[in-house]
Amino acid sequence: MLDGLIWLITNIALAFYNFGYAVTHPSSWLDWSNPEALMRFVYYGASVEFLFVVLVFFLILTGLGMWRHSIMWGSVRVLETGANALGRFFAWAGLLMVLQQIVIIFMQRIFAASQLSFGFGGVMSFDVSWWSEELKLYNALVVVMCCAYTFVQGGHVRVDLLYGPASFRTKKIIDMVGAVVFMMPFALLAWLYAWFFLWRVLIVPNPSASNTLDQLLMRARALRWNVETIGFSPNGFNAYFLFKVLLLLFTALVFLQAVSVFYRAYLEFREGPESEGKYLDRDTMGDDDVATGTH
Numbered sequence: 001m002l003d004g005l006i007w008l009i010t011n012i013a014l015a016f017y018n019f020g021y022a023v024t025h026p027s028s029w030l031d032w033s034n035p036e037a038l039m040r041f042v043y044y045g046a047s048v049e050f051l052f053v054v055l056v057f058f059l060i061l062t063g064l065g066m067w068r069h070s071i072m073w074g075s076v077r078v079l080e081t082g083a084n085a086l087g088r089f090f091a092w093a094g095l096l097m098v099l100q101q102i103v104i105i106f107m108q109r110i111f112a113a114s115q116l117s118f119g120f121g122g123v124m125s126f127d128v129s130w131w132s133e134e135l136k137l138y139n140a141l142v143v144v145m146c147c148a149y150t151f152v153q154g155g156h157v158r159v160d161l162l163y164g165p166a167s168f169r170t171k172k173i174i175d176m177v178g179a180v181v182f183m184m185p186f187a188l189l190a191w192l193y194a195w196f197f198l199w200r201v202l203i204v205p206n207p208s209a210s211n212t213l214d215q216l217l218m219r220a221r222a223l224r225w226n227v228e229t230i231g232f233s234p235n236g237f238n239a240y241f242l243f244k245v246l247l248l249l250f251t252a253l254v255f256l257q258a259v260s261v262f263y264r265a266y267l268e269f270r271e272g273p274e275s276e277g278k279y280l281d282r283d284t285m286g287d288d289d290v291a292t293g294t295h
Contacts, residue, residue, distance in 0.1 A: 045195050072266070082148075083256075084281055108128060130231075140246050153283060162174075168272075172268055179261040190254075191255070204224060229241075
């Protein structure tokens with residue numbers, strides 16, 4: 001127990017040094033023309049050091065927000081505005097998916113075309129099967145980039161057997177516990193796997209979570225870019241590494257949304273029912289809908 005406490009305090013203290021060093025020495029991890037710098041970036045992106053930098057930043061922001069609620073409300077507004085902006089923009093990917101599917105069916109059935117070309121100025125020309133499989137990317141964009149937006153809009157399905165009949169304060173406690181105990185750990189664990197899942201299809205030698213920094217720096221001697229462009233079919237979509245990028249973005253957006261949920265629930269718990277829905281920006285489907293609005 002004592003060793004664990006010392007480890008925790010030591011890593012929290014080192015987080016300030018690690019963050020300061022990273023900011024003042026960006027070339028040591030951002031100069032990707034240097035293989036060792038790239039390997040440092042790969043290592044620290046899912047390291048204990050990075051975890052504690054995020055944890056300390058969250059604790060400091062939370063402490064300041066508890067001291068001055070305006071700071072925490074500002075954080076909620078920034079996070080929810082960002083989630084809404086991303087969701088409203090990438091929701092159009094659903095329309096693009098439908099339109100592209102219509103074009104594919106039309107060209108296949110009417111003109112029996114084997115290739116399709118799209119573009120304005122620069123033209124992209126691929127086999128019909130490539131465009132058919134590429135539709136999955138639009139679907140992934142909607143799921144990943146709109147997940148936090150859907151949460152802000154209250155669109156996710158939830159089981160209300162216990163939550164529905166609970167009192168106002170009990171609901172806020174459930175929201176806070178859910179954000180800290182379930183959402184944040186899930187996002188962090190998923191980030192750890194998604195991070196190396198991504199880099200294993202971008203560079204060789206393949207890094208892994210079990211590699212130490214020294215081991216990765218040794219491998220940097222043989223480092224080269226090797227972006228995976230293998231499709232499921234000979235002429236099919238061959239940029240599946242983009243799905244791995246989206247998986248990483250998904251975990252980051254879920255974590256940020258967990259912070260937003262925790263902050264909003266805490267503020268509404270402290271300020272009472274009159275603050276429920278404060279600054280909440282939700283879409284409406286028409287004039288007859290009851291808008292939550294911005295308070």
